[in-house]
Amino acid sequence: MLLLRSVTQETELIDCAEKSLQTFARFVQEGPTASASYPISLYAHLKGIYKVETRDFFEPLLKAFRSFKFVPRRDVDGVVVCKGSACKVYPGIPDSLS
Known part of the structure; x- marks a missing residue:
């Protein structure tokens, strides 16, 4: 759920x-x-569950460890990280996920 x-x-x-x-x-x-x-x-x-949306960094973000992380492939520029309803856009893989 x-x-x-x-x-x-x-x-x-x-x-x-x-x-x-x-x-x-x-x-x-x-x-x-x-x-x-x-x-x-x-x-x-x-x-909290982290939703990490990306198009260009999908494979590396799947491999990066972070507990309770869900990585859907979406047509977005960079990386969109959401926790709950708060989202932040990054141009590349954020340090917290690398």
């Missing part, structure tokens, strides 16, 4: 993701080793 929200900008998906995290929190408290995906999902929610 968090990844879909970063692609679609549908705010209802954040509400749904938060409700899911709250629902499963009780189960994780009762059996913390029961789900490895819950802490990863919670961390992704707290940290």
